Amino acid sequence: MDEPLEEIRDYVRTVFRDAGAHGLDHVQRVTLLCEALGAREGADMSILIPAALFHDIARPREEETGVPHEEEGARMAESFLRSIGYPDDRIAGIAHAIRAHRYSTGIAPETLEAQILSDADKLDAMGAVGIARTFMQAGERGGGIADATGHFHEKLLQLSGRMYTESARVLAQRRHAFLAAFLEALDDETDGTVTLP
Template sequence: MDSRVVAMQEYVRGAFADSGAHGFDHTLRVMMLCRVLGTREGADMQILIPAALFHDIARPIEEETGIPHEIKGAELAEAYLLSIDYPGDLTPGILHAILAHRYRSSKVIPETLEAKILSDADKLDAMGAVGIARTFMQAGEEGGGIPDAVEHINEKLLNLKDRMHTESARKIATERHSFLLSFLERLEIERGADSYKGC
């Protein structure tokens, strides 16, 4: 791994004091997904990997201040990249991908391949088994329970499959979407009174 990426990874790790649904482990999974998708789609990894590492760096700041994390994250990324003399011609692509990655509230549409891949990778990490685990973590962090998590799965996660930008991501999303449906079906059975008959 490029020494600059290793240093970048450690810098970003320092921004996450606590674990959680959007903790540093999420950032690492998104980075790994970006490596897979980026290789398949022919992306510029010098843009994609830094964008993946910095995409959620300002989540803790957003929770404290309300400043959208994609905006503050792009600012932090720009300052860091400047401090290490990262190639200036790559910075605009990195910042665009960070600004455009957010599923719901971002007003920036992913226009580059790298931005589309980061958006896809971020959404993929909200699907499948990991997505379910993160959803229940987030519900607990917010004082909610199973019904809140199920509502989030129905309102957001089940819509993600049809919002992928790349063919590589669509293939992964189809499998993870099927798992979400199977999980919800099983959960409904186990939460129902009929599941206790004969016990």
Template sequence: MNEKTEKIHEYVKSVLGQGSSHGLDHVERVTRLCETIGAREHADMGILLPAALLHDIGRPVEKEKGTPHEAEGAQIAERFLRSIGYDEDLIPPITHAIRTHRFRSKETPGTPEARILADADKLDAMGAVGIGRTFMRAAEHGGTVNDAVEHFHDKLLKLKDLIHTETARDIARERHEFLAGFLATLEREMDLSSPQFFDPELL
């Protein structure tokens, strides 16, 4: 990391911390995916890496006030990047990428860097890591295994078809296959413990 990227990383660490489905570990994985995909897709890393590091910076505000974190995060990122003297010409494409990264974003990613960030964020919701994060998310919301299963169907199984870049599509195919196989096994095991199979006499 260069000096300014390190400052961004330290700032994100101070705001998000660890210990959640959208904590620093998620941000770092997304950033590493952006590095891999960005290198192959010839992205501008001066835009992509700050956007990746800052993409969830609005999560605490969303949790507190209900404001969409992508919109709030773009504003927070803009203020912070100016405060550290980041290249002014790069700030608008960084905030655009943040504003459009989310699965439910109303705006469409309009630059290569924005599309890569959106892809990397989706990839971290797939595969083994995505499975782990789904159960963390369910626990954070006081949910159950059934809530996690619902999230698989509502979101995660749809992600493969929403990937923008060829590099990310290659990664997504493998992660989707793993996720779908896990879900099929989980639902099969849950069927065996459904009320139709439950016999109180056996307790």
């Protein structure tokens, strides 16, 4: 499987030229999480790892056209995988995992591989890296601290209770605790008062 994976990685790198909240660095972290979670949970890595590499491939297109990246990404993955002769019996599972990974999509991940990808994507939105990504995203959209803290409350603080796998739940508890502690400190520092020791 190493040769097709290298072709997939090369293709994904051509799409993500810049870093960002949903850039190549995010894809690489999600893939590493999938490798660790997949090994622990007994996933089919020939489905999981390509799905992780492709999961945000259409983010740039979504920003340009408004087409949901999970749908367009699944289509792009299917097309590319067929073009390199990837086994047909794996492609449907990869496409399903991509379609079901998004927090707000409403598509339930029906396979272990789709559940792990969903978990890994959510884990990368939590903890220290989740904090960094949230501020990056706020800046990318011209927002500030209030926009970032709104995102923490609307979405990120809800993620730990939405993990599918036991391995992800353990990681999520740690990352959630860090996120909550950071948010409490940030709220203290931005509430409009200053308390001197």
